[in-house]
Amino acid sequence: MSVLQKFKSNGKLLLTGEYTVLDGALSLALPARLGQSLEVYEMEKHPKKTVWIAYKNDGKLWFKTVLDIHDNKIEETTNLNFSKKLLHIFKQVQKLRSVKLQNHVGYEFTTRLDFPENWGLGTSSTLINNIAQWAQVNPYKLLEKTFGGSGYDIACANANTPITYQLKEDELKNINKVELSSEITENLIFIYLNQKQNSREGIQHYKQRKKSQRLIDDISKITQKITNSKITFNQFRTLISEHEQMISEFIKLDPVKKVLFNDYPGFIKSLGAWGGDFIMAEKFEFTEEYFKNKGYDVIKNYKDLIR
Incomplete structure (x- = not known):
């Protein structure tokens, strides 16, 4: 069995426009250096079979299943819910008229x-x-x-630089490459909050509130200013703080700095759905020690995490 094809996609972080990106706000998105790979093998001796094997970042097996996509059956699995999700994904691939699933060739997929x-x-x-x-x-x-x-995360999956992303009417997307100055990137640090946030729950919380065109416009203006090549770090600091306060007031949740890091002297911003995942902070000499003392050990500099 020889390798048929290999693919790789970048992970992502959303620096501006969390929630409001859904309603057309101009947002700044960052493709991560870390991602997920996919290898696909063709199995001539096992037509109609789809074997899926997923490995964690430490090389340990995360998930394995055997599917019959054409008959919509799960034959083997280590996680029933994820097998059902995979079947659903493949069914949608078929509906999008992919030539790959029109024949009865068997495949083995390996992700890492x-x-x-x-x-x-x-x-x-x-x-x-x-x-x-x-x-x-x-x-x-x-x-x-x-x-x-x-869809900003799909744009990041295929990007090699930071991008601005904006949903337009008629399913159009405005995607542009941008470059952040080293004065900004060298003064940023990213911290993992030790818990996964369910982004779909966060989206539902946001959608329960009446859409605010003013908020969308204000967030878009902040993104435009942040991506201006002449912006200083002091201006960036002010804009990020304004952004955090705007989102806080709209979704009726306290900013993460107020909740967990009220004694931190610099700005702290949630990235994506509030309540978990990564945050971004202004970097000082003592920053890593500060967060480690509070129990947060995953701390990344911009150049180590972002493309």
Whole structure:
């Protein structure tokens, strides 16, 4: 059995526009250096069989299943819920008229994560993007029919630099490469909050509130200013703090700094759905010691985490 194809997708972080990206706010998204790979083998001796093997970032087996996609059956599994999700994804691939699943060839898929699955860097989006590349279907359409969301994470999966992302009417997406100055990136640090946040729950919480065009416009303006090549770090600091306060007031949740790090002298910002995953903080000489003393050991500099 020889390697048929290999794919790789980047993880992601959303620096501006959390929640509001769903309603068309111009948002700043960062592709991660860490991602997920996919290897696909063709199994001539086992037509109709689909074997899926997933490994964690430490090389340990995470999940294995054997599916009959054409008859919609799970034959073996170590996780029934995830097998059902995979079957659903493959059914949507078929509906998108992928030529890959029109015949009865058997396949073995092997995935490998570069990051712990609970970090919130995009296990779902990298999975969808890899499958879409293999199946030669639109990854945004596949995401829409499976996990949902704005699609910024799919854009990051295929990007090699920071990007601005904005949903337009008629399913159009405005995606542009941007460059952040070293004055900004060298003064940022990212901290994992030791818990995975369910982004779909966060989205539901946001959608329960009446859409605010003013908030969307204000967040878009902040993103425009942050991505201006002439911005200083002092200006960046002010804009990030304003962004955090705007989102806090709209979703009626206290900012993470107020909840957990009220004595920290610099800014702290949630990235993505509030309540878990990574946060971004202003970097000082004592920053790593500060967060480690509070029990947060996963601390990454910008250049180590972001492309």
